[in-house]
Amino acid sequence: MIYKYTVKNNTYNFESLRELMAKASPHRSGDVLAGVAAKTYEERIAAQIVLADVPLKQFLIEHLIDYEKDEVTRLIIDTHHKERFEKVSSFTVGDLRDWLLSEEIAGTDIADLSPGLTPEMVAAVSKLMRNQELIAVAKKCEVVSRFRNTLGLKGCFSTRLQPNHPTDDIKGIAASILDGLMYGSGDAVIGINPASDSPSRVRQLLEVLDMFIQKYEIPTQTCVLCHVTTTMEIIEAKAPVDLNFQSIAGTEAANKSFGIDLKLLDEALEATRSLKRGTVGDNVMYFETGQGSCFSAGAHHDLDQQTCEVRAYAVARRYSPLLVNTVVGFIGPEYLYDGKQIIRAALEDHFCGKLMGLPMGVDICYTNHAEADQDDMDNLLTLLGVAGCNYIMGVPGADDIMLNYQSTSFHDALYVRQVLGLKPAPEFEKWLLNFGIMDEQGKISNAQSAHLLESLNHL
Template identity: 65%
Template sequence: MPRYCAIAGGERFAFDSLARLLAAATPERSGDQLAGIAAQSATERVAARRALADLPLAEFLTEAVVPYEADEVTRLILDSHDRAAFAPFAAMTVGDFRDWLLSPAAHAKRLAAAAPGLTPEMVAAVSKIMRNQDLIRVARKVEVVTAFRNTIGKAGTLSTRLQPNHPADDVCGIAVSTLDGLLFGAGDAVIGINPASDNLANCAGLLAALDEMVTALAIPTQTCVLTHVTNALRLIEGGAPVDLIFQSVAGTEAANEGFGVSLSILAEAHAAGRSLGRGTVGDNLMYFETGQGAALSAEAHHGVDQQTLEARAYGVARAFRPLLVNTVVGFIGPEYLFDGKQIIRAGLEDHFCGKLLGLPMGVDVCYTNHVEADQDDMDVLMTLLTRAGVTFLITVPGADDVMLGYQSLAFEDIGYLREVTGLRPAPEFEMWLARTGLAQGAAALPDPEALGRRMGIVA
């Protein structure tokens, strides 16, 4: 007999599992339709949301959407659950929890205390019955601060990843893009390269070049070459200057196996990175990327909707105290997020869920050229996320990543966002911008050619 039922439009709807209920309650998106688990009508979606609003939060501790015995992510989520932190919410329904989140009682200190008691499925569930403005109102109340060579996530700040990718991994081309980003005040979250080649020698060379730039200019930031975590282990063993350890993660064990990772491998890499002691103001050094649809694209979704699985990926991330986490929200393609409306909603959901779980949440506000979206949609999303208190955003030269072949945000966009909101870079990075003259803009730079010579890009 179905466990979850509700009436909408004079029709009774029944849902035979928690996973089915969550999927039916999810705002419309192409990935769930592709998987065959989406609501069949708007009326069914309303019924599912009614049933979900009446569901006790404690139900998520008794019914796993992916079986406990078959999935190490489920085991991590349930075994690490903090029942003392959950106690204030144990008698609440999902609807009660939404009302509490939107109330003045849910201030930053209480939200931080609640995070260990919330499971990814709980926060995914409450997001499904919230409007976009609700997701923004709650997320902006959450403050998550992390640190490595600077301090990320403090109230009143907006950080950026400077992404100077090059289709041939040319060091001079990367250096030019890096200087371009620095002139616009980008790069306080990380200067991070997606390498065109995962060859270890190539990655080691890129790390050395980035380290030399940061050292020569005394920039208080961290660097990363976004190679596979097992490559990072080998690079550490070889003496490469590794700051942050990167890995894409997903919300099921099978999907992570598709990425070639497990919780034990991530733990090994985390320990290896900490052993280097390269942080100066903190030791948060993991950098995770996620994205709705990752598990579905790997055929590892277990019949669970892509947004709930995305939240479960954050359950993986928070186990390793990361410096940075970001969802690459529009990167996978229209099979998972069809158009600008779906991308905007997904970006707000991902940010809300990550922050509520206690993560330093960023977003790659992006799309591919075969999606029904454009840069105006990205302008809307980046502005909404900034108002929602996003920790960092990704920026690339000219909003066009010529190596990965997708559209993101430009360095100029961070200037717009900081101008209209009054937000500032990470404090240590802001002081460096002031010392170099960059805080006043590129025109105030005393000697740009000298900077270029120090970075090896001007003869």
């Protein structure tokens, strides 16, 4: 189908819904590099005007990637909830935007609709919204997940304690864990990106983490972010696996580049749940995504990178995960050039993930060769706190010495909690209070650091 817009005797032609979506997407370097971006600001506005009038039903007819060629497309279409969609089936993309922004529409209404929305519909409506609108709608949404604690509740703001070390040195990791806990970090997960994906090393790290949280009865979960097949191997060997991690993307071909498909993820979910290690819930999967991953794998099918990203959320939604986060600036300036593009992409991802019913976190980050700095990240951090982001990263000094990128620190999480009046997950907050790390006003004390330090020295 050809989509057209004419103004002052100038006609803009968009040869397909795929092209229209790409041209309507806010400017970013990855789409320019892929050759799918609007050539001018005027063409982008024309595409957005046309997109606003596209019926939502059109996304069920005109698939952006062929049904027969892509299992993610098949997942999206085959699991679409027709009854939930019925209430908005007469809407255009613009109508959906107005409905979401209406003061009469609450988060419960959005959650009820969520199974009736495809990722392409969600991506489309985000392209029509200003940053403040992405924040306002996401703020309405409460997406709760549970394993050893309860994440995503209104008024809560959690962190992944990320104690990475370039050689997986246990003492270095232990020092970072102590530092994070003393600042109230780690309620989302204590998660290590290992320098080695070897099963023996992954198991060793998991056993150390498990020993520590069991000794002090810390109500959180642990994860070593290795490939899903490595985790499945050590599950068979009875390793103490809480969460099964995997990077995912929005096309079958991109997922194949990660060495996964839906069948493998199905098996991973079943294997991890079989361990029954959760105490308050069984959300056992942890997924990471990022705009540009499909294009970097040569697997984007001429889609814009943001639409590909939201399709990845359909994959995540299948597995009722505990955690999903977009590692927004990690891939580099080839995909998100500067602070402005990173901020916009993060707000889009968070908004779209929440609309898809996912417990969204954001790794607020950038690489050292991007046109961004920590002031940009402070701005984004504050915006996401207002938007109701479930969790962020807690990295010592905000500088990941293993992955070599800039993220957010334990102090950054404290700042957001203090200025916005937010708290850790309730079970974790109770532990912090009982252990003397935090007082009733949310202020941090170091009274118990010596006891934790002594324990960590023995690991």
